[in-house]
Amino acid sequence: MKVSRVIAAPRPHVFAAFADPAALARWLPPAGMTAALSSFDARPGGGYLMTLTYGDPRRHGQGKTTADSDSVEVRFAAFSPERIVQQVAFRSDDAAFDGLMTMTWTFDETPAGTEVAVTVEDAPPGISDADHAAGIASSLDNLARFLGG
Template sequence: MTSTRVSGHVNAPRVAVYRALVDADAIAAWRVPDGMRSEVHEFDAREGGAFRISLHYDSPDAVGKSSAHTDTYHGHFVELVPNERVVEAIEFESDDPAVGGVMTMTTTLRESGDGTDVLIEHDGIPDAVNPADNETGTRMALAALAAWVESRS
């Protein structure tokens, strides 16, 4: 199991960025890598609240972790500190034990000038998930988060 850390800046206040972390419609719009689309099945944004999300590959040649062209994951919110931090426990739905195990994703928000610095840390990344791929997908999602929030601020 490995870890990754990805940081970026959003030109919007922390309150706007935090809202995008705990709103199902926002998550469906921005937390998806390029070449995929998101489907939010369940999303209860409170400590202990559950979520379940599928990421569907656009390319018919892509191989999913959960099914032929889909990565589905579920989990719960471990900690929600308004406008500061969101901690999620995440597990891929797969028959492959190398993809199994609980991964922790911590998103930390810090004021920076007129905007917000965002740090996304993944700990306990399953062995079958390439850390470089995780980092690339997280960078894509962070760029999409910035674009989504900035277009609404």
């Protein structure tokens, strides 16, 4: 599955939004969620721990880790201004969310800014492609707003 969007900002600004933990926690959560980072190490072999919490009580019970949250452990297999490769594991007791998912983020300069493309491989079976694509698109919308475009 792949989702992309052109962000009206130069690649160094887009990359900086990934490399700054406070920035990442502001724009990465899809609509209706908030994020808290408990660690962050921006380098190959580094990574982060993030908990995403649903703000809408009507979504209570949809979390993968608790009734209203998803916790993920992310390791960076690559971390450069051109490409970030993340190995993502959900913290969940539900086997539908087991496994190691790979998310590859590429950043290509265009006349209109930076095309950010996200390719997902080996997503857990409990996450539908449609829901995942919608969540990534929401995050990319947030990134565009965060960077003023």
